[in-house]
Amino acid sequence: MTAEPAPAGAPAPADFIRDIVAQHVAEQRYPRIVTRFPPEPNGYLHVGHAKSICLNFGIARENGGTCNLRMDDTNPAKEDIEYVQAITTDVHWLIDGWADHCLGLKPKGAVPAAQIANGKPDFYAASVPPSDLGHPTSGNEPFYASDYFEQIHAYAVTLIQKGLAYVCDLSPKETEEYRGAPDKPGRDSPYRNRSVAENLDLFARMRAGEFPDGARSLRAKIDMASPNIWLRDPLLYRIRHTTHHHAGSAWCIYPLYDFAHCLSDYLEGITHSICTVEFEVHRPLYDWILGSLDLPRALPHQYEFAKLNLSYMVFSKRRLLHLVQSGAVSSWDDPRLPTLAGVRRRGIPASALRRLAAAVGITKFDSVTDLALFEHIVREDLNVTSQRRLAVLRPVKIVLTNLAPGESVACTATNNPQDETPTTRPINLTREVFIESDDFAEVPPPKYFRLKPGGEVRLKYACIIRCDEVVKDAAGQVTELRCTAELDTRAGQPNADKKVKGTIHWVSASNSIAAEVRLYDRLFNVPEPGADDDFLKHLNAHSLEVVTARVESSLKEVGSGGCFQFERLGYFTTDTQDHRPGFPVFNRTISLKDTWAKPPGAK
RNA sequence: UGCCUGAUGGUGUAAUGGUAGCACAGCAGAUUCUGACUCUGCUUGUCUAGGUUCGAGUCCUAGUCGGGCAGCCA
Incomplete structure (x- = not known):
């Protein structure tokens, strides 16, 4: 039995990240555990994201904390409000009834508020109080990294003032050349030792829009010879004369991921910033930026885990986009896609996704989970919740010759045998019924339990029938089967216990x-x-x-x-x-x- | 040939120095008015080589193999 992530009070899933959190809780390192789910609104969420959502919201709910939903929207060229809406819908759907009470949102339009923390000026982006979390959509919205642009800019100025950042005039191509290679140290930019005053002036003019895209950048001054590429004076800001889907036209310089992300985490009071392993090499930079700013509150820390892969599927945004744009699938919510919109339209319940996340666990090992596990969980989930109905996909007509036209034999069907006290519904057996074409074989293979000429089979919830005659058209195709209904084998009738090997589904032609x-x-x-x-x-x-x-x-x-x-x-x-x-x-x-x-x- | 990181059955994971367990998949059987569900049984594993230890999947050393990193993407 693959269990739903345990409710409060029962054993929670355990993994190396939860172990770390549990230790921090035990030593009371933070007043409250705060995680975040920070998608970039440049595509639809997929089953891989579901793993991350379940981890981050799971940790929040297991520790009485919150998990902020945050749009990581620092690249206006690639992002769109369509994706913001789709992401918000998908997250609500996935956590509904499970962790919606832990969802961190903010009042619409709110930006970080100035405050004094430990005697120093500070900014803080609060989520709505827990008492308001019951109605997550009413007047509240996700957090946006773009709401922090003003503070992030101020942090950049601080770095310049401390001599830890500089404006660089190298072109993108030159920057790449100066960066070196993994096994070759880089070279210092010729602009690396500009004065603080000059950097301040240039950075202000960047913001004012005096320079075209790519003409200058703001860079951290760290170490061009570092074995870690991300410490070789990484870019903090670039110039992009582009309007932003959320921030509008307020900015023409935009912070890069590494600079914006750690500061967004700080501003929101995130305690555990959990991401996938490709960001592992960025962690020293994450720590460097936060450590360089004399921030008054507790600093967030980054932890990494391996993303989910499922066999027979693709997850990369690029490939998903290609499938949609090439017409291989109809849309982002095509039921064959592993997007959350797709699996939802397919009929897969959110609880199955949560149980998948719990079943695959959290490690740093790059693995491929067998799709069969997911399919098993989906079936297990649906088996207990789904009402049963009769349907025939590829009908073959049967005429029950001992029933009169218009005659109707009342039968009782069980709605769900998995229920403790199953309910029923009436169905009617009539002279003409359809059965599945797979359920009849004129020349049956070995061990065929279904209908064959002269053979017997049970029509589920009705009675056993015997196939007397196969009627074919001129082309030799079976057009109808003429059968006898053994009405005394119905439930409650004398021969109800008569055994046949096969029981098949059917529908009445007229009903x-x-x-x-x-x-x-x-x-x-x-x-x-x-x-x-x-x-x-x-x-x-x-x-x-x-x-x-x-x-x-x-x-x-x-x-x-x-x-x-x-x-x-x-x-x-x-x-x-x-x-x-x-x-x-x-x-x-x-x-x-x-x-x-x-x-x-x-x- | 740089840095980071990882390795347990076919797959995904657990075991935090003390009987290698669970789930999926596979195989065999029972049951069945769904060839479903359920139940029973079975096959299959600690990357390699040394070392520490009464005892190593776990600790140490060396190696092998895999993943990640050189966007003004995230």
Whole structure:
């Protein structure tokens, strides 16, 4: 059993980062644990981000802390408000009912407030008080790094005043040349030893817009010979005459990630700044910047973990964007995509994502998790929550010759056998019914339990039928099966206990409706498509098949958000875009496990 | 040939000097009005070589292999 991350009071997940946090809590290092989830709004969130969200919000909820949602929006050229909205929606969806009470937001429009901390001037970006967190969307919004531009700029000025930063006139290309290589030290910029006064003047003129993009930059003065590239006088500010989706046209200089991120963490009072391992080499710079500014409050620290990889999927923003733009998938929320919008539309519950995160754990080892684990968790989750219904994807008509036209035999179907006290619904057996074409074989393979000429099978919730005659058209295609219904094998009838090997699903021809069903399968047919630059050649040509199915009439008026198990087939959910009551459109979330005659690797 | 970091069954992880455990996958069986679920059993593992120790997956040394880092991206 793969458990949902434990509720308060039960054992919480353990990993090396939680161990560190627990130690800090034990020694009361911080008054309160504050983490953050800081996406850049330049793309949609995916299942990999879900791991990070679950870690950061999980640590917050396990320790009575908060986790701030922050847009890491320091590069106006790549970011867009569309992504801000999508990210906010996705985060709310993923943590709803689990950690929404820990979500750190701020009042709309709020910027860091001046305060005195430990006798020194300071700025602090507070989240709304815990009592207001119950209504996270009412008047509150995520934090934005761009709301800190004024303070970050002031910190840059401080660094200049301390002789720890300078304005450099090297071009981007020259800067690269001067930087050296991992195994070769860099060379000092000729502008490295400008006076404080000159740096202050130049930096002010950068801000005033006197210079074109790329003409100058602000750099930290650290060590051009450091074995760590990120300590070789890294850039702090660049000139970009671009409007910003959140900050508007207030700025033409923008801080880079390394400078903005650690300071954003500080301003928000973050205690544990958790990121992925590619930032490990940046940590000395993170510490250098914060350590150089004489900041009055406790400093945040950075910890790194390995990002999630799932087999048969790609996660990189570049590749996801390519899939969307090339038309390989329809949109960012295409149900085949591992985006949170996609998996949500696919019908995967947020709880399954949380349980996946708990199941894979947190380490620094670069691993690839078997998609089968995710699929297992999704099935396990849906199995207990999904109402069962009958649907036939590829119908074959059966005529029950011993039933009169218009005759209706009342039967009772169980809604969910997993419930402690299962409820039922009535269904009707009629003269004409549809069964799955897979469930009849004129020439059955060995150990075939389903219907065959002269054979018997049970129609689930109804009775056993016997196949008397196979009717075909001129082309030799089966057009109908003429069968006898053994009505005394219905539940409660004398022969109810009669055993047959197979039980199949069915729908009444007259008491069912047509529905569009989208059968989704994995997007790629190799375990590591991302390992190949030409990853599109590994696309699974059969990742989407659309069929017109027959579904029981109780599904006729189902609203959006419906989630069902179609018995013996899989889990299906109504499509958020195209489903209408009266014109049902179902997406297959995932098939049921099928251990019979499944060619290896076929599914 | 620089720096950082990692390595436990097929996969993902646990064991914090004391019986290598769990989950997924796979295989076999039981059960079944879903060939699902559930249940039972089985196969498979500490990167290598030294060392410390009564005892090493764990500590030390050396090596091997993997990941990351040279955007005015994050």
